[in-house]
Amino acid sequence: EAGVTQSPTHLIKTRGQQATLRCSPISGHTSVYWYQQALGLGLQFLLWYDEGEERNRGNFPPRFSGRQFPNYSSELNVNALELEDSALYLCASSSGQHWSNEKLFFGSGTQLSVL
Amino acid sequence: GDSVTQMEGPVTLSEEAFLTINCTYTATGYPSLFWYVQYPGEGLQLLLKATKADDKGSNKGFEATYRKETTSFHLEKGSVQVSDSAVYFCALNPLDGNNRLAFGKGNQVVVIP
DSSP states (O other): OOOOEEEOSEEEEOTTOOEEEEEEOOTTOOEEEEEEEETTTEEEEEEEEETTEEEEEOSOOTTEEEEEOTTSOEEEEEOSOOGGGOEEEEEEEESOSOOTTSOOEEOOOEEEEEO | OOEEEEOSSOEEEETTOOEEEOEEEEOSSOOEEEEEEEOTTSOEEEEEEEOSTTOEEEETTEEEEOBTTTTBOOEEESSOOGGGOEEEEEEEEOOSSSOOOEEOOOEEEEEEO
16 A cells, blocks of 8 residues: 655755645545654644645745645645745645544655755 | 653664653643654654553554653663664644644664664
């Protein structure tokens, strides 16, 4: 069974451009989460999607947005890129909303570099 | 708000040494606690978890006990191997319905043969 897959693996952009990151959850998982892993800052929660709807959002500006498609895959869009957006973006999936005892499965991430 | 604090800096130790990584948390309720591990070039994997006070999570020789009185969830392993070299993250789920994990900053562990 395939795990969580993310594309692209690496993405290089310049300031002011837009970046689109993609994530495919594990088959059967309906929840997708996005995290930013910036150097020295640990993982910061970005967004949670479930059943096609945004359920929760972290403390990030509106230029960070996303969506979840009917097949539960997800896109993260970052507009007007800034240098400090350079980070590893991790996607994770789980099988439902009430996951206090469930595992969260992570992809290998997209390394975004903003020059 | 809910947060997790891990000890600062990387950890370097010799093979078969004892490993401890400290983790303390701040939460208003009764969170679930987790340790995740990130091997080089890979995503995070759940290592172990504990869902209530005095629970002990264990996996692959690693252990951590949920200590409510000290708000801690320290990770230990009695004899590390080179293959344990990775970044270790402590995390909590506040179980407030927002499904948001709060992570510590992570600790790089390097095991030398």
